[in-house]
Amino acid sequence: MSLWIIDKSAMATFVANVMGDYRVVGPKAKGPQFAFDEIEDPAELRLDYNTSILPPKKYFQPQEERLMTFKRNGDSAPEAVIEAEATVIFGVHTCDLHAMRVLDQAFTQNFPDAHYLTRRRQALLIGIECLEPCDEHSFCKSMGTLTISEGYDLHLTDLGDVYAVDVGSEEGLTLLKTYSDARLATESDMQQLNRALSAKWPRFPYKLELDVDELPALMSQSYNNPIWETLAEKCLACGTCNIVCPTCFCFNVYDEVDLNLENGERSRRWDSCMLDVFARVAGGENFREQRSARLRHRFMRKGLYLVERYKHLGCVGCGRCARLCLADISPINVFNELHE
Amino acid sequence: MAENGNGSARPKVAFFDFACCEGCQLTVIDALQTHLELVEAVEIVQFREAMTEKGEDYQIAFIEGSCTRKEDEDRLRKIRAQAGIVVALGACAHIGGVNALANLQPSLQDVRQYVYGDKWDWYNTYPARPISAVIQVDAFIPGCPIDRVEFLSVVKQVLLGKTPAIPDYPVCVECKLKENVCIFDKGGVCLGPITRAGCDAICPTYGDGCEGCRGLIPNPNENAMQDVLLKAGLSVEQLRARMTMFNAYDPAQIEA
């Protein structure tokens, strides 16, 4: 829409101002790593973070979320609980912005999901362009998620002393104008931005040995590939890969009651298709009993099923699963091996 | 008093302990700090650690500790005969826990001699075993010690007439949900990938790798876990120690 410039030194004021009216979240240091968390002091915001342990999707689909409260007396109807709060999320990387599109589709198609959508509508996303690869595990360039032109309210690019701010929505513009003293970009700012963007490109390796558009076709031919058996030998079925993935959204539902058994709540919690009992039905039959079948399902979802259903690939190349997998199972290696 | 899910009045509950540190019973007492209504929800008729009164008429028995002596078996069977529901409380009762470490030593005689010198033969202990090796157990509350929240959850499930379920997924799930920095990333080791969750990943959260006190998940990939631990720099001894700290019990040990 339009390009603005904000001094880095003015960011703290911007954040502080926004904090007056919104819950502000963003990447914060967590030991040697980073996690999205509520910002209590603008100095905590680490826009220079490499990646976060969990993706920011947790602000739209929290790890555990109440769906409703109920009484067990049998007569009163349950009451829906939708806990949403006006939120501004700073520092979302482009891979995670791409991932949001998958979630948006999943929670809107067929049956719109108010729990997700209410939060989504009340949140503003402020993206940030990656100028360096976050680490050896990511492969965003290969997945076409190294940059993005929509899906954010504001998008920052680090230009040294200033951030270039690309406005992606009316709400973003209002936010910027209300809470910061950003100025419109000049011709030379734009040139500087373009230079930064073209300079970043060669810094990122292209790791996929095929064109990403061919990935769904590759996956659809790979159902019976022996790779699933090989990987299953070292996979721990720990579920980590699903839990940290920005495009995973499966969940389980639980009822909890208080000790006098009168009141309770029903909530949902993130689940993982890598876990042993994910596909077990009453009667004991488990439709993906083998680890190999579960691994295959996971990768099929990433490379084929989601794109068929939601028009976006289920892997955005953020590298979180590869980084945290103790068995060193990485999508990029899997895709490449299937390609061989 | 409202009726519970079974349509019956508050059930009578008794606590029993065998070889253990009684930390799980203590955790039950700790649960009262936040949930005093527990004493209204159930009627506690026996709890030697905390009370003198002693009722023999109970429907639910919580049993803490491992069976380490022949005479323990009789007591266990008596409890089983009386209780409609028997719940194993904590690692010692559930999987043998640290008690089973003695089973790994060269011989039980050697163990007794080491501690009691020439009076070793005053003892009648035998290899430690979980209570399920002796009696049928309806539900398990894993952990060393148990988790308060999980204890309360199992009580509620029983009151609702449900089969008490505990998580069958690994600690890594809870650990990741809490967004912890993985212990392996800090240069440590952890059994979280194959250990049953339900503790809210408390050890990794406090900077220490999982030691497996809650027992293994169903169908664990133990080979892969060992590869990961060796790669993280454990020696074979350290690996064996880690895998056995709470999971030393092996039914083969008690066949003799």
Add this chain to the structure above:
Amino acid sequence: MTQIAEELLYLPVMAKVLEVESLTELEKLFLIQLPDGHSLGNAPGQFVEVSLFGIGEAPISVSSSPSRSNGAFELCIRRVGDLTNALHTLQPGDTVGIRGPFGHGFSLEKMKGKDILFAAGGLGLAPLRSLINQVLDERGSFGRVIILYGTKQPKEILFKEELQEWADRKDVEFHLTVDRGDETWRGNVGVITTLFSKIALNSRNTVAAICGPPIMYRFVLMELMGKGIPETQIYLSLERRMKCGVGKCGHCQINNLYCCLDGPVFKYSQIKGVEEAL
């Protein structure tokens, strides 16, 4: 697809149990009425999510035919676990939470003018009964109606009176079998596929609707293929674990298909190559 207000997606309505009937040792039939006499508006083959608060929620097929609804609907529920056990303790006048109807049911329009072959195994009769009764209520729009039903033992046979009515009808070809008989059993003994020898089919013009345990599908499908019934004319109803019923939770996925959205009723041609389906 039924439209549901966003914020009500996961929120059951409190429905009343009007009648409870014991069908076998394990199955009970519940007649359920939505609040304010609303009609469920289901198609045969669709399911509802049934809740007891504190215990949980599970998908259950609607067993009554929309053509006989009278504002209430029937669920035939087998006692297998926590929720279904608790449901079995319900009495008339009690309430249950209901969401739905959900899923893709049988397409009646595509069946019109055709011979219809029903093959039900065990509890699989519950969802098929909905379709069978609807077809019988519009009997004139269909060709032959053939019903094959098999259970493991005689005591597991569901809806006995209704089966008798079907058997008595001149315009229904009804065949019953049990895997293992007992001293009182006079009928056919053998798995359901043994019934196929008793019927001649006009394969081109026959639509088959099958529902039963996973193992049954493989064998029944073989029979149907053997008889030359086109894959596009075979419908099956599948069962998977479901935590939402509306295509979000991921538990019911069969490869790329969501059992709750794309099914539970599938055309065989739709799932033939889908490895996890059968």
Add this chain to the structure above:
Amino acid sequence: MSKVDVNVNVHHLTRVEGHGNIVVDVKNGELVKCELQIVEAPRFFEAMLRGRPYTEASHITSRICGICATGHATASLRATETALGVKVSTQTQLLRKLLFHGEIIDSHVLHVYMLVAPDFLGVGSVLPLAKSHPEVVKRALRIKKLSGDLCAMISGRHTHPIAMTVGGFTHLPTVKELLAMRKRLVAAREDMNETMALLKTLPWPRFQRETEYVSLKKDDEYAFIDGVVATTDGFTYALPDYRQVTNEYLVPHSTAKHCKHNRDSYMVGALARFNNNYEQLHPRAKAAANELGMKPVVTNSFLNSGAQAVEMLHCLEDSIQLIDQLIDRGLQEEPLYQFQGKGGEGVGSCDVPRGTLFHDYIIDDDGLIQGANCIIPTGQNYANMEADMRALVPQILDRPQEEITHLMEMLIRAYDPCISCSTHFLDVEFL
């Protein structure tokens, strides 16, 4: 004294940790048998430690006792650190002390309120007490939650601490948490005052018996961790010489190992610490002791519970000071100890709620434990408990049997015996 027969047989003593029996047999006014029998299943911790990596020792031995798990872990770490020559930082020492205070309060409040108070208030347990004296029970649970939360803030949980490890901590509390905890501690002064007020009203049995009191001692603080072993008979020993104090021996009538030093028995625990370290108590704690009429040397074992209450107050006040110190210094993540390939032998000692605890390890150059010895407080108290029983019985022989039984139970309970800590208890068939 009248010529009476008394037969006390308390099977499975309640409201103590672990299983024990009291047997008193008086024939014609003559004490024939007076025993505390231990029927706890032995668990062989020392033998189990052999061959295990040193890193596991504190986690395994914390499982000796659910109540003084932190005490065992601390003593274990001190033994390991001494054996391996590990120096711990001031921050670690401060955090350990603070954690230890949490455990002392947690254990004492449980004992005073839930195990002992029912005796005085004439009920069988804390459950009826919750009905008859709800404010008392709620206060107890409040204090217990506070101390439990204090422990959890530092080590993850009270029973079986997680974050304490050889040389330091794997997790640090935040300043925010420390400040919030400080606030709660300050607010808890009121509950402590109420506790003292309650204790003042209790009819403590009158009983005196002189004995030797043994505890750790330090010049500059009320000793809980490290120091020297000191006795009221005027002896002091460096920790490595602990065996000169404990002198474990077997007696024919009992199956538990007994300890003795200068006399036939000695006492460890809150009262022993109080008698040895009165001067180092926080002034508020001293004042409270005065109000209870307690001044060293107190020789009434029943007043062990009084000493526990005084220690609770001391720990509360000292915790506040420790938090201030920690906040002033600022918390820093410190590198954890890495094994240097050299083993050794070391003794670690703490004064846990029930008394002085010793852990003694031999670690080899692979970091594996080759030998271990643990001497727990209750074992040291056995001889003294029996001596007390022998002294008390003749004084109360004229009372009804029921009352005698009750007083004997109260006496044993006053020691807060932790019978489940049975690293050293023998176990034989009893008649």
